Amino acid sequence: MVPFWFMIAVPSMWLILLPLDFLVCTVVLFLSSKLFSVGGFKDFYKKTILKALAVNLTSQIIGSLFLFLSQGNFGEWWYEFITTPVALNPLDNVYALVFTVAGIAVAGIASYFFHRKITLAKLDLSEKLFRSTALTLAVLTLPTMYLLPSRMLYDPETPVANFTNHLVWSVQTDCDVEPAAPVAAGEVTLRTADGFEYGYALAEAVNFAQAATSTVEREAEYRLTFANPDGDRPAAVTAELWFLDTGLALFRVNGRFYLADEFQSERTLSILSGTYTPPVYDDYEETEDAAS
Numbered sequence: 001m002v003p004f005w006f007m008i009a010v011p012s013m014w015l016i017l018l019p020l021d022f023l024v025c026t027v028v029l030f031l032s033s034k035l036f037s038v039g040g041f042k043d044f045y046k047k048t049i050l051k052a053l054a055v056n057l058t059s060q061i062i063g064s065l066f067l068f069l070s071q072g073n074f075g076e077w078w079y080e081f082i083t084t085p086v087a088l089n090p091l092d093n094v095y096a097l098v099f100t101v102a103g104i105a106v107a108g109i110a111s112y113f114f115h116r117k118i119t120l121a122k123l124d125l126s127e128k129l130f131r132s133t134a135l136t137l138a139v140l141t142l143p144t145m146y147l148l149p150s151r152m153l154y155d156p157e158t159p160v161a162n163f164t165n166h167l168v169w170s171v172q173t174d175c176d177v178e179p180a181a182p183v184a185a186g187e188v189t190l191r192t193a194d195g196f197e198y199g200y201a202l203a204e205a206v207n208f209a210q211a212a213t214s215t216v217e218r219e220a221e222y223r224l225t226f227a228n229p230d231g232d233r234p235a236a237v238t239a240e241l242w243f244l245d246t247g248l249a250l251f252r253v254n255g256r257f258y259l260a261d262e263f264q265s266e267r268t269l270s271i272l273s274g275t276y277t278p279p280v281y282d283d284y285e286e287t288e289d290a291a292s
Contacts, residue, residue, distance in 0.1 A: 025052045028140045032133050048119050055114040056141050063107025063143055070099055076233055080169045089149035091162040097147075104146050112138035157279065159263055161208040167253050168203035168237050172226040175199040177272065179222050197278035198271055199226065205268045206239050206251050209258035214250055216242055216257075222272060243269060 029048055033041045070086040072078070085096035115134040125133065149160045175198065203226055220240035227236040240252040249265040251258045260268065270276040 021056055022049075022053055024141060025049060025056060028052070028137055031140065032136050035136065036129050036133050044123070047123065051119040052115070052137065055111060055119055055137075058114060059107045059111035059138075059141075060143055062110045063103045063146065066103040066106045067100070067146065070096075076169065076171060079171070080166060084170050088151040089160055089162070090147050091149065091160075092164055093166065094163070100146050104142055104144060107146075108138050108142045111141060155279070158204075159261070164207045165209070165211070165258065166207055167239070167258070168206050168226045169228075169234055170200075170203075171228045171230070171232070172203060172234070172237060173199040174227045174229045175202050176225040176227070177222060178225070179272070180219055198276070201267060201271060201276075201278075202226075205249060205260050205264040206253065206258065208264050209249070209251055209260040212250070212257045212259035214252075214257040214259075216244075216250065218242070220252070241268070 026045070026049065029045055029052060030041060033044050067086060070082050072083075074082075081093050081095045082099055085092035086099055090096045090100035112134050115137045116130065119137065120130060120134055123130075151158070152160060202224060206224075206226075220242055222241040224239045224241060225236055226239070228234065237253065242250045242252075243265070244250055247265060247269075248262065249260040249268045251260065267276065
């Protein structure tokens with residue numbers, strides 16, 4: 001139901017996922033027995049359920065090991081378009097989506113092979129029925145939940161954005177803020193927004209914004225310059241920022257306009273007006289308590 005690495009990271013999930021996986025196997029075996037008339041369901045079920053469950057878990061491990069390849073250190077591009085998106089949201093860009101679908105396919109192929117060699121090995125079936133049943137078991141138990149953005153589980157307050165523009169890369173967490181005018185919330189107090197809590201949030205607003213057209217003529221209210229604190233690639237990115245009468249944030253990067261949604265606009269405004277409070281996650285609090 002979820003990548004195997006998640007079951008390792010959160011061991012308590014076994015208490016939920018194993019019974020759920022058992023239920024899924026039961027339903028799939030029942031459907032297979034009816035679709036292909038493989039004999040009495042009770043006898044068929046007794047001979048296959050434990051093997052099918054073991055095969056499902058094994059194929060999940062294999063698929064998850066494939067996904068683990070995404071966490072390799074293969075350069076800035078890989079980190080930006082594969083490593084981070086596969087871990088947080090596979091629908092972030094087409095490369096992460098293809099990689100995750102490949103992981104699902106690897107799990108499915110392994111499942112088909114093992115169902116043939118293990119689950120159905122001792123059943124008296126014709127070759128056609130043998131293939132059809134194994135294929136049905138593999139397809140109906142594909143781990144499509146690999147596509148579920150894990151970010152939803154630990155950061156439910158931030159809406160998930162799909163197919164983002166990646167104008168600012170994840171390594172560009174240093175953000176210099178150059179205000180040109182006060183905003184609706186009052187005089188600006190923030191001049192720099194370094195680190196995950198601020199720089200990353202501002203970069204996210206730019207990346208989640210959608211391409212738009214605009215005839216804005218007034219001077220930009222802010223100029224945000226994002227850079228890699230290590231001084232390495234990629235080159236710094238500058239985004240001009242306006243807040244429209246609708247309250248939405250409008251960015252201009254390399255001469256093109258991008259319009260943020262209401263959530264990202266409000267968060268950006270709160271960051272730049274000095275009223276933003278970064279979220280505190282439970283695991284971070286526990287780490288701090290342990291350290292103290």
